[in-house]
Amino acid sequence: MDLKGSDANGVRGPRSEDALPESAAAAVKIVIVGGFxxxxxxxxxxxxxxxxxxxxxxxxxAGVGVDDIVGVERKTATTVAMDFGRISINDQLVLYLFGTPGQQRFWFLWNGLFEGALGAVVLVDTRRLEVSFDVIGRLEERGTPFVVAVNSFPESPTYPLDELRSALDLPDHVPLVECDARSRSSVRDVLMTLMRHLHSLAATSAL
Known part of the structure; x- marks a missing residue:
């Protein structure tokens, strides 16, 4: 039987490419949230x-009549617990990424996923802006710092960022950026925007 993650002696363990870099000095938990x-x-x-x-x-x-799939009718799979990944921003700083389920019936998982999180990225789709309102509201209630990233779907309408800011009722200090969730470099730029935002908030609170 082929066991993924097993070595030649049959002992299970992490793959060498998944090991945390020895130079890593700090790890930050980031949560990725957004509608379905x-x-x-x-x-x-x-x-x-x-x-x-x-x-x-x-x-x-079972999800018919429960999950709102307007605008994403071709979607055939959904996250039911979380997504997890890791990215090294530099030799010392590592981000752990936790993606939340989008349907409200799974929002009870948020408390655990947000425990210890430093900040969040809110991913939005211009075809369904309304599904982001409750998500942003919950972050504001929790007092979790966040940035908003507009995912560029090929069939999505495009609007100026100032119009989107107004539609989402975002305060001026909350960063709003465009991104392509399929592009590593684009997503990395979003995460760097969040890191700069968190650094700015920390510097302000220290004054």
């Missing part, structure tokens, strides 16, 4: 330097 079907699993998978953990399951009739 906005691209959270894709984002984590595209940027993770290790094989991402995904808990996607095939959508069934």
């Amino acid at each position: 079907g906005v691209g959270k699993t894709t984002l984590v998978g595209s940027v993770s330097e290790i094989r991402p953990l995904s808990t996607e399951e095939t959508m069934t009739q």
Whole structure:
């Protein structure tokens, strides 16, 4: 039997390419949130330097009438627990990425996923902006710092960022950027935006 992660002696363990770099001095937990079907699993998978953990399951009739699939009717799988990945920002700083389920019926998992998180990325789709309102509201209630990234789907309408900021009722200090969840470099730019935002908030609070 072929066991993934086993060595030649049959002892299970992490793959060598998944090992944390010896130079890593700090690790930060980041949560990726957003409505159903906005691209959270894709984002984590595209940027993770290790094989991402995904808990996607095939959508069934049980979700009919419960999950809002307007605008994403072709979606056939959904995250039911979390996505997990890791990216090294530099030799010393490592980010652990936790993607949340998008459907409200799985939001009870948020408390555990947010424990110890330093900040969040809210991923939005311009075809379904309304699914982001409750997500942003919950982050504001928790007091979790966040940035908003507009995922560029090929069929999505495009709007100026200032119009999107107004539609999402975002304060001026919350960064709003465009991204392509399929692109590693684009997602990395989003994560760097969050890191700069967190650094700015920390510097302000220290004054």
